[in-house]
Amino acid sequence: MTQHDLQAYDPSAYPPMAVTVDLVLMSVVEGQLTVLLQRRDQPPFAGVQALPGGFVGPAEGLDEAAARVLSSKAGFGGKQAWLEQLYTFGSPARDPRMRIVSVAYFALLPAGELAEAVAAGQGLVQMPLGAMEDVLAFDHAGIVALAHERLKGKLDYVPLAFALLPALFTLRDLQDVHEAILGKPLNKPAFRRRMLDSGWIEPTGEREVETAFRPAELYRCVAEGPRV
């Protein structure tokens, strides 16, 4: 952005492009990492599943646009979700219609809220990450794979697992989420201690109810993150 100043003042001299945001909306449903998809009803890729997304408005920031799309698709009532920029895709060939630069975000929601979004009946479906074999439109399969990688990589350093759980949760719930993301079982005592030593959670003194056996203690997340 330096030696192109003359161009910049002439609207026809720079190449205008459409900028969109695409959302990888994830949750852990019954031990499976799951993504929210939307069936396209127009070509190209009519009838194919794709990531929800939308154009960035003229006076709208990128994070702002992502948050708008998030609340419009998963119009959850005033609750919070993790929302983080993932990567920007801008290959000239990625959309056959026109030049589109797309800023991908990933969003994390508790399973209950994902289910609500699906139940709202706006054509949204949830699909386990393992079940989608190249059935996504555009380059969206690669975007989902990248989101999964990022999730795995940050899991131990950043308190993002809590965005996939309700406000109160047990250590077993938390471990299930970690195992779903990493795709492998974890040792229970080791996991417990790592979490308790992390400073991310605090015990509430409350306990589960309606359990068949001994009820587990409920914990609360006390860590901060990019929640919208």
Add this chain to the structure above:
Amino acid sequence: MTQHDLQAYDPSAYPPMAVTVDLVLMSVVEGQLTVLLQRRDQPPFAGVQALPGGFVGPAEGLDEAAARVLSSKAGFGGKQAWLEQLYTFGSPARDPRMRIVSVAYFALLPAGELAEAVAAGQGLVQMPLGAMEDVLAFDHAGIVALAHERLKGKLDYVPLAFALLPALFTLRDLQDVHEAILGKPLNKPAFRRRMLDSGWIEPTGEREVETAFRPAELYRCVAEGPRV
């Protein structure tokens, strides 16, 4: 990118934006992590240092545009550099002239090549990361800070330090680069072993020449990375 298909076919219905790439071109010069900057000669921010950048062409991918800007500013002769997408900035307020979405990249060059770029006399200057106190145009100070964070975070997992060194280097050179990036001294034997065990380097059998004292062995990087 799903429910806006009708808009997408009408050029006037989507908000066109200019898309640029900005480069954080870094090297380690005399133990200091250093960034390549360019003095702006046009308002806004005339006379102020900024990151080199440029518009993304109509048929050009983002990585491609970044590589083009890299080779035009630091027109190094056929050598290789580390080039990696960093983050995308799109606040409506970030450029007072018009709506610009900028995809930031960071690039890593050996100190010698950075010096060549400066010597070429295209108005480029190098500045140590510690020395720039909010003297950058636009939101570029934040971009540089983010690049530094990313560099620190990936240093132990990804073989990017070698992009800051010539093809042959000593373990001491490598340690100096790590220390400059992390901003703290490292233990010599521990660092040695970590590097030798990493599988990223291999000894050449060659040795330094013209040293005052015992010459160190020269190593070569055998790891792959996103080099352009």
Add this chain to the structure above:
DNA sequence: GCAAAAGTGTTGTGATTACACCCATGT
């Protein structure tokens, strides 16, 4: 009292650090 899952104590292992030392080279 028994089944099932919560929660804890103890031990072992691998990785990394810290410190001390030896080695090789040019003056």
Add this chain to the structure above:
DNA sequence: ACATGGGTGTAATCACAACACTTTTGC
């Protein structure tokens, strides 16, 4: 010979994992 930095061995520390064990609840 000696100063200087390259290079190596050994012990200590830490984090984490594995395992066995105790505890608590509902039926």
